[in-house]
Amino acid sequence: MSQDSSIGHLEPPDECCIYKVPQDFRxxxxxxxxxxxxxxxxxxxxxxxxxxxxxxxTCYEKFCSRLRGNWLDKFMSFLQLHETRIRNTYRYVSGTCPLSSDVFQKMVLYDSIFILEFFFSCHEGEKSGIILNHSLVKESLIRRDLLLLENQVPYFILGKLYKLICDSGFYISYPSLLSLSCKFLGIYMPWDEHDEIKVAHYTDLLRSAVVGIFPRDLERSTGKFEAIPTATLLKKSGVRFEPGGCILDMKCTRRNFLVWPCVLTIPHVEVNMSSESIFGNIRAxxxxxxxxxxxxxxxxxxxxxxxxxxEEDLDLLMTEKVVSNKLGDEAEVVKLFERVADGIAEPExxxxxxxxxxxxxxxxxRDV
Incomplete structure (x- = not known):
């Protein structure tokens, strides 16, 4: 395992990156x-x-029982050194974090260990692990909760803890933290695990995976955004839908073909029980x-x-493999897209x- 190259940037962020979601979103x-x-x-x-x-x-006790050396002292010293900067990554609706230093540091310690133990239990498939004593529903809920914007610890903290325990000689054969995180949070990793990825926290990691992170030659326009016709109208005008890539890979290509002279390449979207939460938190x-x-x-x-x-538009995009419907109720999927896009202004x-x-x-x- 490459411990450093795929952990991500371990420097603490200089400013707030974890927010209380504004009331008008809620x-x-x-x-x-x-x-x-x-x-x-x-x-x-x-x-x-x-x-x-x-x-x-229980996680903390289990975690400590497997490790040797002074990793805990080093980690607590790290938390003490960076406590102010860690606190500054959080934005409250009003005021500042009321927790004392001791309580705050203990919270960060326990939360960080809980997250890593979750990944380790999933990776090992332990019969006695914290997660596998639970139902699959609870496991799914933990994954969901770990992706919420309001429910984060800065990624550099997890990276530091993971590096310390790897340096202690334990988990030496494990994948990188980035790989573990993506695998067990259900995040598709569109980059090589050895690429240096700047990650603020897991909501930010999810956004990077969906949107894309590398410079691209994007579509250019001299005009303003015009309203997009519906999927069924676009198909009637000769547009073919093609799934692929992340959001920054989207493109619309017009060609001199008699059949499907226009191809819209668009990311595949799976709609499931967690989608509204995922969409809402990335938007927030x-x-x-x-x-x-x-x-x-x-x-x-x-x-x-x-x-x-x-529903006709949705059926078309499902047929074209652009949308996968895991909810079942097509009318509810249409309503979901209405809700998550409510109040969004036209793109610029x-x-x-x-x-x-x-x-x-x-x-x-085509004069449709």
Missing amino acids: IRKNVYTPLLVSIGPLHFGKVRLAAMEKEKV LENCGYESMSNHFTNFLYFMRSLINS HDLWCGISDNLNAQVTF
């Missing part, structure tokens, strides 16, 4: 709040999440922490909502303006 509260386990200070001490706090103690992250010109996932939600205005970035130019030009050309 139409459906459970989209943004943990259902089973609290990670970090924003939901710390919630009574309804208390059961998993006992499990964290972009709203809180990104400039409007970098809100590519938010713009993608707007784009998908434009394509899907009816050239990528989206260029695609809208080509799609609308094709519709005008």
